[in-house]
Amino acid sequence: MRLRILFVLLLILPLLAMGEAKPLGDDPAVEARLKALSQELRCLVCQNQTLADSAAPLAEDLRQEIREKIAEGMSDKEITDYLVARYGNFVRYRPPVESQTLLLWVGPSLLLIAGFIGLWLTLRRRNSLLPDDIEKGEDA
Amino acid sequence: MRPYLKYLLPLAIFMVLVGFFVVGLKLDPRVVPSPLINKPAPAFQLPQMGEASKSFSPEDMRGKVWLLNVWASWCTACRDEHPLLMDISRQADIPLVGMDYKDTDAEASAVLQQAGNPYRMVAVDRDGRVGIDYGVYGVPETYVIDKQGIIRYKQIGPITEEVLNEKIMPLLKGLQ
Numbered sequence: 001m002r003l004r005i006l007f008v009l010l011l012i013l014p015l016l017a018m019g020e021a022k023p024l025g026d027d028p029a030v031e032a033r034l035k036a037l038s039q040e041l042r043c044l045v046c047q048n049q050t051l052a053d054s055a056a057p058l059a060e061d062l063r064q065e066i067r068e069k070i071a072e073g074m075s076d077k078e079i080t081d082y083l084v085a086r087y088g089n090f091v092r093y094r095p096p097v098e099s100q101t102l103l104l105w106v107g108p109s110l111l112l113i114a115g116f117i118g119l120w121l122t123l124r125r126r127n128s129l130l131p132d133d134i135e136k137g138e139d140a
Numbered sequence: 141m142r143p144y145l146k147y148l149l150p151l152a153i154f155m156v157l158v159g160f161f162v163v164g165l166k167l168d169p170r171v172v173p174s175p176l177i178n179k180p181a182p183a184f185q186l187p188q189m190g191e192a193s194k195s196f197s198p199e200d201m202r203g204k205v206w207l208l209n210v211w212a213s214w215c216t217a218c219r220d221e222h223p224l225l226m227d228i229s230r231q232a233d234i235p236l237v238g239m240d241y242k243d244t245d246a247e248a249s250a251v252l253q254q255a256g257n258p259y260r261m262v263a264v265d266r267d268g269r270v271g272i273d274y275g276v277y278g279v280p281e282t283y284v285i286d287k288q289g290i291i292r293y294k295q296i297g298p299i300t301e302e303v304l305n306e307k308i309m310p311l312l313k314g315l316q
Contacts, residue, residue: 044172044277057242058277061268086275088175 030070037076038063041083042091050093174275174294181208181285182273189238189245189262196237196263198289205315206235207308208283209259210271213240213247215279221298225258228304234312238262241271241279284308286315 035052041062043054051059051066062083069079083091095101176182181198188194198208209225211218229236238259240248245264252259265271274283277296284293293311295303 047169058268061272065272085175086272087277088172088275090172 033070034066040093171296176291181289181291184270186263189264196261203287205286208237210239210241210276210279210281212243212279213251217298218280221280222255224299226256229258235260240264242268
């Protein structure tokens with residue numbers, strides 16, 4: 001019986017310890033906004049990771065910074081602008097449309113249009129060749 | 141379309157692609173151009189290392205062309221550039237100010253004692269807050285700041301002999 005109580009105690013003890021790990025932020029609304037915002041931002045140390053995913057110390061600092069800005073009542077745009085002013089547009093996963101990024105935004109459409117023009121030219125040429133081939137075929 | 145064009149065109153496109161790749165190979169993706177170039181250096185007030193009662197602010201350097209070098213004792217690349225910093229402090233009369241980034245005073249001063257101290261003074265940015273204002277993301281980083289307190293150049297990563305002789309030194313001469 002005493003052994004059984006000891007066993008139960010051993011099972012319960014870790015449960016008590018579990019309560020000690022506190023989340024970094026207390027307000028779930030702030031955490032939700034932080035998560036949404038940091039998924040749109042790039043970590044500069046591990047450049048293929050978002051600020052939300054990265055475990056780099058700088059990413060942790062920046063998340064803390066964003067948390068404080070949210071608590072101060074800044075809007076998402078103001079926070080993004082704050083980071084862009086320090087780290088440049090590179091921190092954004094969605095670059096803004098500017099003269100420098102214009103090719104990035106319209107490039108794919110231009111390639112598609114060029115492809116269609118190429119297709120149209122090829123088809124037209126093929127059509128004009130077709131009757132000759134048939135005539136030759138009849139001659140033979 | 142002329143017949144030979146049919147063969148030359150793919151070759152030309154291929155050569156353009158190769159050109160892009162060759163340029164891409166030489167670019168360092170870790171170097172992100174700083175938006176702070178030609179902008180005023182962000183203001184701050186930080187305690188000085190070794191003399192906690194004294195503080196340092198970029199405002200103190202008004203009227204001087206100076207270098208701000210962000211470093212840390214845990215940063216191995218900082219050791220690589222350290223001899224060059226020693227050279228700068230010996231030969232040029234350019235004030236070199238250090239910013240000890242996310243570090244402890246004990247470890248940082250141990251490094252300076254062992255390898256030599258190239259800095260006129262060292263500001264201590266223990267929690268990296270000022271680092272964020274300066275857009276620091278990979279120590280070492282070095283800023284060239286002019287007499288009006290405008291950032292003129294930012295070196296991301298260690299200063300090399302090449303960068304020092306071809307970029308920083310001519311820039312410093314021009315600014316003075």
